[in-house]
Structures are given as structure tokens and as C-alpha cells.
Amino acid sequence: MPRHSAPLSGGSNNPRNNPRHQQRPAPRHGGQPGSSAPLPPSAGGAVSRGANEGLGAAAAAEAAVRAAREQRAAQAQRAAQQEAAAARRRAAASGPLDVDPSQPSGAPTQPQYGSRYQQQGGYDGYASAAGPRVMAPGAAGAVVSPYADQDRYKKKSNKKKAGIVSLVLLALLVVGGGVGAYLYLNPPTFNVTVNGMTRTVSQGTSPADIVADGVVSPKAGNLLAVDGAVLEEGGGTAFSGTINGNEITDPKTALHKGDTVQIVDGTDVTEEYDVEVIETEPGRAELGEGAIHVYVPGEKGKTEKRTGKVSGTVVEEVVTPVQNNVYLQYNANPGDEKVVALTFDDGPWDTTSELLDVLAENGAKATFFTIGRQIADQPKTMKKMVEAGHQIATHSWDHASAGDGRGVDMTRQTPEEQIEEVQKGQQAIADATGAEASKAFRSPGGNYHGDIIWNLQPYVTSEIGWNVDTEDWRRPGVDAIAQRIESAKSGDIILMHDGGGPRSQTIEALRIALPYLREQGFKFVTIDELLAYDDAKAIAQSLEEAQGQ
Structure with a gap:
């Protein structure tokens, strides 16, 4: 910290700041009113010498003051050191040091910034006046040390030791409890039941150990050849059995307390x-x-x-x-339900739309087996069929007119002609409806036997016959057709025609027969809905088994 010297009495050391040393400036124009006359050269020299003499005297006075201040500071420091030494001697004789331990030995107390600090000439002046900081004397006049209260520290130390001991004891209890629980759950020895007998075994004992110890004596199985002949007696499994009812898959499975073990003879093993x-x-x-x-x-x-x-x-x-x-080949079995399937061949025709109206009036669904080459001429009728939810399947492209079909018998056609009849008929339906055609099929005239069955297997899923033939194609009269429709039993397929000629008799017969069947509790379904009542695969397996007996 820089030292600050007290200012000299009577002004500053700097002649520029001392009004006594400043000269009044000479007037720039002599003879002006109120101005002083210029000094002669001799007078100017005298003034300059006087100023220099004044500056030298001031410097000498300042040096004297500084020397006196340094002397006082040195004396104060020596006094402080002596006092500190005396305090240490007293502390050595009677107890802890009486000097504030926060201050170094012999060092003066840090001065506080204030008026006395400034008035006494900075730190040196303050140090000469400040004495060492000591603790207040006790009752006996001795200086009390901040460490004199030893009991307080002893109490804190004892509390800390007690806490550590408590933690150690708690840890020992936890470890001991864990060990106890483990030993309880996994005792070194325990009882198991082997073939109805209670046995005490050690931890890690397996069924193989029980057999090796002779507790039970099962007979090993044999090693067999692929044809069942014995290759080696005792070459099979050593034993078999269960643990708590579960099959023993690993003979070295460790047993546990309370297990029930059943060990029996081993099993035969077939050679690789x-x-x-x-x-x-x-x-x-x-x-x-x-x-x-x-x-x-x-x-x-x-x-x-x-x-x-x-x-x-x-x-x-x-x-x-x-x-x-x-x-x-089978007939549908709808169980307790009363259902019939209405089917119509040889359409679409000019009168098919009217027939669709009669079906709609009676809430009836039907299946239409169409002639492919006639579909393109009846787009509105085809759309009406689709919108009403009827099933549309093929009845061939041109009713077996190609080749030797004679317009009624596809069995006379070549395999290629048979396939073409079906594929072209299905494509015509797809083109008109925008959807894939049904894979159900009805062969013209019902002629479906011999090679055609297997020729068409990749292209159709079923060939649909009938249980009731209304013979409406003969036009026998409305009543005759209606009576045949009304004679249907549950699960029957009824054959009718919506094309191939005038079908007004069929339409009028439907107006009579459908309300009657509804009154009898019948429901009208499509072919696909009728097929869903039976499990064809199960029926086929049953018939094959019956044939094999």
C-alpha cells in the first residue's frame, strides 16, 4: 500500500498549487488604467531566487516529517513484537495463546479504512497506534483460547462414533438376515419323496444321483434297430420318471425341498x-x-x-x-334351417329384368348360370343382378355349340374346347360386372361325367346339379311349374330358366310359389351360401375310410 505524506502547513508542495508562489502576470499593454508597471530586470531575478529558496526549504521540511514518521512506525513494530512474544510466553505457561489466532505472530492488526487511518499517515501511522488483538481475560485474569472448551468437541466426537457403530450394526443385521433367508429357502439338506419314500438329500442332488446311490434300481431300456429288433440290451435310457408330475428330461436336474420324484424303468431307444x-x-x-x-x-x-x-x-x-x-357328390344338409337355392339357366334374356323384380318383391336371392355370348347384349340386366346381390356363374360360352357338343353336351368336346367354354364364359361375366366370376359351374344339360371332370378341375371349384327340375323349359303351364317349386325340401336346389325362350310362365309361377315357401318358413340362398353348410373335406374323408374297410 503506498505511503501518504501529510501536507505541509501553509499549502501544497507544488509551487503551481501554492498561491504564495504564483506570480501575477504582467499586463500586455503598459500604461493602461489599473495596470502595474513592468518590473525591472533586477527585480525579476530577485523574485526567481526567492522562489527557489522557498522550494528547497519545503523539501527539507517534508523529508524531516517522513523520517520522524518512519521512526515512529519502527518503534511501534518493535513494541508489537515484544508484546506478542510476551503473550506467547504467558500462553505457554498458562494455556492456549491469548493472541487472536487469525493474526500471524507479531503482525499488527489489519487497519480499518477510516478517518484515523488517514490522519495517522496511512498504514505506518496506524500501526504505531494499534496494538495486538487478544482474547478477553477470564475470571482468573487468564486469556481464554477459542479451543479451551474441549468438552464440546469430545461430545461431537462421541456422537460421530456412535453413528458409525449403528451403521455397522445395521449392515450386519441386513447381511445376517439375507444369509438366514437364503439358508431357509436353500437348506444344505432337505427331504424329498422318492417313489413314495421320504429321503433326506443334500443340496444339488439329482434323480441320477438317487439312482447311482441305489435308492431305487430301475431297469435300463434297450437300443433298437430301425425295424424294432434289439441291438443292445440296456442300451436305451437308464431310467425315466417325473418330478412333481413333470417328465424328467434331464436326469441331472437338481431337486428342491419337498419335491415328489417318481422313477421307473428306462425306455427303448431306436438307433440313428x-x-x-x-x-x-x-x-x-x-x-x-x-x-x-x-x-x-x-x-x-x-x-x-x-x-x-x-x-x-x-x-x-x-x-x-x-x-x-x-x-x-352330396346333398346339402342345413340342419334345422329351412333353405332352398333358386337357380336360373340360359340367361340373360329380355324377360330376366322382370324376373328380378319378382325376386326382389319376395326378398329372394338366386344364382344365375349365364351364357357368355349373351351377356354383352344385356348390360343393364347384368348390372341389376349385381346390385340385387345375386350370384352370377357361367353355364358355358355358347351352350356347347362348338365342335361335337351339339349345343347340349360338353362331354363330346375336346379338352381344349371344354376349357375354352368355361374360360370365355367366366371372362364375359368379369367384363360385364367388373368383378371376378364365381368358380361355380353348371354344365349344359347337366352332362358332367368322365374325363371332363378332371379336365376342368383347375378352372372350377364345383359343378352344380339340381334336386327339383321344374321343366319350365317345356312351358308346361304356370300351375305345374309352381307346384314343382313348392315341393322343394330344405337343402334342395331348384332348376329353372330365365332365357332360351319365352319365360312368362316361370315368372308367374314364381309369383305364386315364393310367397308360399316364405309362409312355410323357407329362406332363399345362393349356391355359395348353400355350400357353406357342409364340410366337404370331412365328408370325403369319411367316404374314403368307408371304402377302405
């Missing part, structure tokens, strides 16, 4: 073998009788040819029995 898989293509079968004719796809059979690695024996074993492609 090489396998060659032989596939069998499905055959064809025509089964059953009825108006519904559906295809039940077959499945390839799989047979394994096994060659034993030990014995060299070769055997063949059927893994998956072959299932034939079945052309199944």
Missing part, C-alpha cells in the same frame, strides 16, 4: 438312421351321390426310407398318407 423322403402323387376318386358336385383337393403322401447307422437295416415308413383328389 439316414433318411430318404419319397413323395407320392395323389390319385383321383369320385365319391358320393347328390346334386352338389365339388372338388376336394388332394395332398401328396410322404414316405421315409430309413437306413440304420448301426444295423444297416432298411425300412420304409409312411409319414404323411397320400390324400386323393376327390370329386365329391
